[in-house]
Amino acid sequence: MxxxxxxxxxxxxxxxxxxxxxxxxxxxxxxxxxxxxxxxxxxxxxxxxxxxxxxxxxxxxxxxxIQRLLITWLQPLRELDDVGDPLTELGAYIRRKLEMARDYPRESRLFANEILQGAPRIMPMLEGELKSLVDDKAAIIEGWMRAGRIAETDPYHLIFSIWATTQHYADFDVQVRAVLGPERGGNARFEDAAQFLERLFLGSLRPQCP
Amino acid sequence: MxxxxxxxxxxxxxxxxxxxxxxxxxxxxxxxxxxxxxxxxxxxxxxxxxxxxxxxxxxxxxxxxIQRLLITWLQPLRELDDVGDPLTELGAYIRRKLEMARDYPRESRLFANEILQGAPRIMPMLEGELKSLVDDKAAIIEGWMRAGRIAETDPYHLIFSIWATTQHYADFDVQVRAVLGPERGGNARFEDAAQFLERLFLGSLRPQCP
DNA sequence: CTAACGTTTGTCCAAACGGTCAAAAATTGC
DNA sequence: GCAATTTTTGACCGTTTGGACAAACGTTAG
Incomplete structure (x- = not known):
């Protein structure tokens, strides 16, 4: 086969x-x-x-x-594992995802295009490989929550939010640059975004805070 | 004219x-x-x-x-104003945006499509009307920060993140449903998302927390 | 050198495309 | 009820599209 x-x-x-x-x-x-x-x-x-x-x-x-893209696209999520501090792991994941948006914006847009059109060519992969990968990682995150190492939330929507925010800087790049204007729309926008996102996600996941 | x-x-x-x-x-x-x-x-x-x-x-x-869409599309952001509690205001904005993603997913995808292609037809609007609207609202949010009513962050990336996360549930709907599976992919996903996003954003904006 | 193989090109095709037009059909105002 | 107007239709046009094909051109190994 x-x-x-x-x-x-x-x-x-x-x-x-x-x-x-x-x-x-x-x-x-x-x-x-x-x-x-x-x-x-x-x-x-x-x-x-x-x-x-x-x-x-x-x-x-x-x-x-598309096939080639999918291999590298899910790599950051695959690398998320149980060893080490949960907040450090998640922070590293966010950073890797944002780096991919910065370094491979065309791949991100290609993927977005395919999904927007209803994923006619990759639906089986979404329901199979992707779903089981996310299920795995969600289970890890839930383990951290049960152990009291991070605050309780929905791990699936957490992953969706990380995807959405990081890929936004690739897919909606022209809008981001237009809104930030010439002064702030330079390459520094990715470093600003990294700082913002790290604070947003890690801040809301710190166990003591909520 | x-x-x-x-x-x-x-x-x-x-x-x-x-x-x-x-x-x-x-x-x-x-x-x-x-x-x-x-x-x-x-x-x-x-x-x-x-x-x-x-x-x-x-x-x-x-x-x-597109012209018709833009009028309604920016309405939620326009409604964000200075009166009332900042966290309530922002929470209501997130909720309105998510409702638009739920009720007008085609409009969201149409807009996403246009941006993905480099916004050839709406670039002037992005650099003009949209930028000045966001500048206005970012100033309001910055005012709240200076008054110590919410934590300090970048208001532009805050707005981008709200856009990204809420529109994700319209634009990437097939992916969201595929990953959540038949059990959790029902209509409840929008209520789950609303709860998650409110917690994510408001939690990280509470002044005492950071 | 040459035969075999790999690469490139010009030409061609049928289908699909955005759009036109005159004439037929339906609607409207009086 | 009839004339003017609006709406609908079928036939048509030039262009672009994805793709086929044989012939020409290069390359390489013996």
Missing amino acids: EAVAPRRTRIQKEKRELILEAALDTFSTHGFRGATIDQIAEAAGMSKPNLLYYFHRKEDIFETL | EAVAPRRTRIQKEKRELILEAALDTFSTHGFRGATIDQIAEAAGMSKPNLLYYFHRKEDIFETL
Whole structure:
């Protein structure tokens, strides 16, 4: 049942990377239907038939992109584990997520686009792999709560809120920059956001406070 | 310079509403380019030329939709004012925003789609109207902080976080439902979210806590 | 050098797209 | 009830789209 890794020449590997890079640009800003093969081909510096020599269908490019993205996308959450101080763990998770929003905004927007359209291509993964990963991590967080190490809350909505706030700085970047204006919209906005979010989440989770 | 309101017959008013309703469905899930006039026309129960009798271009439909949306979209923030207890004010704002995500998810997704694509049609509004509105409200929040009525934080990132978390329940709805599963993904998720978010934000803003 | 293989290109296609138009049908005002 | 107006329709147009294909071009190993 496992697909065998196809043998590829040096040129094939290089050109496929070039195409995926160009496609990430195009898909992430225009969505699947909004992006055209011509557009991607031009961004990759090749002709349309040439591009179709490497990826036979438009969907193939998109699916390769999404599959690759999902592996790295959930890595920060996977790294959240039981050892160490809960607040330090969660703080590190928030920081990693925000770094991903800063360093991989196109991936974030691609994912957002797919979800906005009802996740037609990744629904099984959401209900399977993602759900069980979140279930696992929610159980860890609940363990911390029962042990009195952090305040009691809903761990699922806690995770949703961390996703929402961190990804917001990638997905809604133009809005953030427009509102902050030229003075505050520089690269410092990510450091400001990191400080704010750490305070917001960790402050509300400190056991003594609520 | 102000556009005069065009006179319209009863049928024109009704059919235009029908079209806008169908277009909201279509645009919010497929984006501007991804949606087709045929698709919208069929959803509105009329032929393509008939639809084009009421809106001469596809962009006209989209722009009417966006303009109408923006008026109601910023209403909750507009209602945030200086009278009353700060924590009550902010709690009410969060609740109103979450209600909008629950009651108008298509509008939220339409807006998200536009921002994801770089806000080509509403950039002036973001830099103008939206920025000055947020500047105003951030000043109010800063006033509360200086008076010691709430803890010190960045008011801009506070507003961003409220936007991000509440809109997440509209924009990423399929993901939220997939992760919560059939048991917890029912309509109760909005009440759970409301409780969680109120605790998260108000807890971290209580002056004594930090 | 050359045969085999990998890569690139120009040309072509059918479907889907946004949009037009004149004529038919329905509605409205008198 | 009829004329003027508004609404609906079917046929049509040029363009863009995803994709196919054979021929031309490069590359590489023997």
